[in-house]
Amino acid sequence: MLRKRIVAAVAVAALAALSACSPASEPSADGGGEQILRYAPAMFPVSLDTHKFAGEEAVQTAIQQIMEPLVRVEDGKIVPVLATSWQNPDPDTWVFKLRSGVKFSDGTPFTAKDVVASYERHKKLDGPLVPLYATVTSFAATDDQTVTVKTSKPLGTLLSSLTLLFIGPADKINTDGFFNKPIGTGPFSVTAFQPDEKLELAANPTYWDGAPKLNKLEFVNIPEVAGRITALENGEVDVLTQIPPDQVGEVKGSSGISYETTPSWTYYFDWFNSNRKPFNDKRVRQAMWYGLNLEGTVKDLFGDLASVAQAPLAQGVIGAPKLAPYKYDPAKAKQLLTEAGYPNGFSTSMQWPLEGGPNIRALAQAMISDWAKIGVTVKPLEKERAQWLEDFGKLNWDMNLQTNVTGTGDADYTLARLYVCSAKRNGYCNPAVDKLLLDARSSVDQAQRPKLYEQAGQMLWTDAVGIFPADLASNSAHRSRVQNFVMPPSGRPLFTKVSVSGS
Incomplete structure (x- = not known):
């Protein structure tokens, strides 16, 4: 608690320069002043190059204010x-x-x-x-x-x-440095950008769908959760998203702040590296899942902000099947380990990115504690995001815990992108799954596709390609001066129609 207070104090001090012109002190449009909104995302964009970093949610959130898809x-x-x-x-x-x-x-x-x-x-x-x-x-x-x-x-x-192909001008998009200050058809244009530091946008007055209400939109980077919440309470920022469950009470109890939860396409997964022993054995992977008390863990750590997953992707996604969660059964877990040749368990490791999702460290610790009860010792490897990304891409891990978002809202984005043999994401390969997923991708019969995803999803579930602990809800908080803010299931808010009034 003391550490959080210190961090919050530092954050307030760092933002002190903003306080003289903080959003809460800006006159409203009715008073003839500029409408300025400051947004503090949970993760800040490392780049605006949407084509190079197409899977990064922080990049997509930022770029959709500037560039548009078809x-x-x-x-x-x-x-x-x-x-x-x-x-x-x-x-x-x-x-x-x-x-x-x-x-x-x-x-x-x-x-x-x-x-x-x-x-x-x-x-x-x-x-x-x-x-x-x-x-x-x-x-x-x-x-x-x-x-x-x-x-x-x-x-x-x-x-x-x-929906995720953002369009730039043909004669400029390939020039060096274009994505330091990209040009688009969107509601805002870039006035300043420094990766992991700041992003300042100005309204595009000639936007085809009508100029946005906001004159300026600023993405503010405050890495610590406590600092973001303090900034919201003090009026230094106007909007927060991805508030960890253990911090929700503080936000909900603040006057002048609205808190909301909405459905989400985000979920947790813990992949096994099937290229490595013992995870090349399906029985071991299943044993690890049976060894987890996910119902209790999800309830304790997330409350109403999560539910035990019923598929290898979130339930709100088009085409998501609804499968039966693995039951907590330590005896069955031990039996499967014995059948696989590990009667005394084994030692392994699990990596996850620092600040990689709500309560991610606590979730990892709870899983590791449960596995210890079936004789599996798991070394925790929490990594800085850059190192985690490098190791993740090289398959330099035993187990990998993280959140994921089905960016397009279509099951294909997650299932056929991650689980076909050619993806080579985690060492898993099943030609029967490939056929189902590629048939679903090629089908223009929108009633047929969910049936194919249900069959493929059940195979991935039975093969235990990974463990899927929870589907996550989105949450957000904004000051009462903010109107028309909507958090979509993608988790990528669009500020075109948002406005602010006086403090």
Whole structure:
């Protein structure tokens, strides 16, 4: 507690320079002043290069204020953004008609060539989302207002994948330094950006959907949770997200602050590295799951902010199956370990990123404690995010605990991106799972796809490719001066329609 107070005090001191012009002291629009909103995200963007860091939620949250996709998900449906309509003249062809009269924030007209250039750059960088477009054979500008996509076989997930392809100007997007101050068609433009430090945005007055209410939007980096909460209470910031369960009471009890929870596409998972013994044996992986009292742990650590997972992805996602959670059964766990040749258990390790999710350290500790009861000794490896990312990508780990978000809201984004053999994410490979997931991806029958995901999900569940402890709810808190703030299931708030009033 003392440490938290010290950190909070330091954070307040660091923000003291802002206090003279803090959001709470800014006059409202009615008073003729600027509308300024300051947002303190739980994780700050390391870059604005959305094509290179396409899977990073912090990057996506930031870039969607500046650049836009062809379509996005709203209320579980695909809705137009820079595309106004689309059709399938044949099963292997998609034709998109683009919104006319749209300009980038520098005044350059938006055309189909910009969409193609953004796709080609994303593909060239070979980022984590490129496999979503594996069957795309051509991506072309038919004319200035039309984009035609050809695929080698039907691609039922193209629309959901395109929700994360953000568009920049073709003649500038490949220039050095472009993403230090990217240009887009979105509601805001960048005035200053320093990775892991600050992001300052200004309203785009010529935005095609109407200029935003806010004149300025600032992302403020306050690494410690206690510092973020103190800043919210003191009016130094206006909006917080991802508030840890053990801090919720403090936020909810503060006057002038609104607290909300909403459904989420975020979940926890603990992968096994199936390339390494003993996790190359399905019985060992199953034993580890049976050895966990997840119902008790999730309730104790998260309360109403989480529920025990029922699939390898969150329940709110389109196509998510509903499977029976593994029951807590230490005796069965020991039996499986014995059958696998480990009657006396074994020693291993588990890594997770520092500040990598709500109560992640406590969750790891609870799991490690349960495993000790079945004879498995687990070394805890909490790592700085940069080191964790490097080791994670190289499969330099035994078990890996983290949160994940199904970014497009479609099961394909998680299942077919992470669990096909070619993904090589965790050493797991099952050709039968591959077939189901790729069939689901290619199907344009939206009623058929969930049936395929249910079969694939059950295989992943039975094979225990990992342990899926919990689905997480989103939570957020904002000062009462903030209007129209909405936290979507993606966890990526968009500030286009948000406004602020007087303090």
